[in-house]
Amino acid sequence: MRIGIDLDNTLADYRRPLERLCHLHGVVAVQADPKLALRDELRARGEEHEWTRLQGELYGPLMREAELFAGAAETIRHWKTAGCEVCVVSHRTKHPFVGEKHDLHAFARQWIGEQPLDVAYLFFEETKEAKLARITSLRCDVFIDDLPEILLHPRFPGGARKILFDPGLSHSARPDLPSARSWAEVAALATLS
Ligand SMILES: [Mg+2]
Structure with missing residues (x-):
């Protein structure tokens, strides 16, 4: 998986x-x-x-x-032990639209490298469409995102299960979009087949 x-x-x-x-x-x-x-x-x-x-x-x-959300490291370690492959797909421009010309990909890579995380792949995509194409080409079985517009996008692959990460309860519940308030809830939703 x-x-x-x-x-x-x-x-x-x-x-x-x-x-x-x-x-x-x-x-x-x-x-x-x-x-x-x-x-x-x-x-x-x-x-x-x-x-x-x-x-x-x-x-x-x-x-x-920034801090790693509580429970994320444990959940990902558990998935790895169970033989799952974990990929991170980020929608990030290389540089900010305005202000100082920071390398946003480098800051993200550095942050990930400092976390107790073992991810197989890390991709940066500059547009929403490129991110959806990446999720499709990776053939993800599950994708977890905090943005409903990614998970509900017409180009989101039909074969991937969606989990909305919504710790602040910012979105209203919808039957076609399982949501998790915590990484413990993500873990429970991801294991439901
Ligand atoms: Mg996000």
């Missing part, structure tokens, strides 16, 4: 750097999801450009403050 996993906000938990950015920008209403709180506040202030720039920092140098 081959299991595909998204990187940002599925394996990498940005809560810590996001809370710091919220604090720096005077965003006090940090609800369940500091990313949405920061984005919505900056948009409300007409600072969409600043939000775009901050994402380049977050997925660049600030990624070193």
Whole structure:
């Protein structure tokens, strides 16, 4: 069995750097999801450009403050022991759209290398369509992502089971999209045949 996993906000938990950015920008209403709180506040202030720039920092140098989601390492180790192959497929541009020209792939590679993770493949795809093509060519049996628009995309391969990783309960439940609030729930869903 081959299991595909998204990187940002599925394996990498940005809560810590996001809370710091919220604090720096005077965003006090940090609800369940500091990313949405920061984005919505900056948009409300007409600072969409600043939000775009901050994402380049977050997925660049600030990624070193991100933590692996609790339970992910144990779950992946268990899958490996059971003979599964684990692939990470990330949708990331090489450089941010605005701001400093960080190498976002290099920051992600470095972060992954520092985690207690043993992944067979790590792919970066610059567009959503390229990511879907990669999931298809890898013939993943399961794919785990925090974005419904990837899992529900018409080009998402029919043979792959979908698991929405939604720790902040940001999305409403849908019968065609099994969702997990934690990596323990991911583990339980992935083993259901
Ligand atoms: Mg993601």
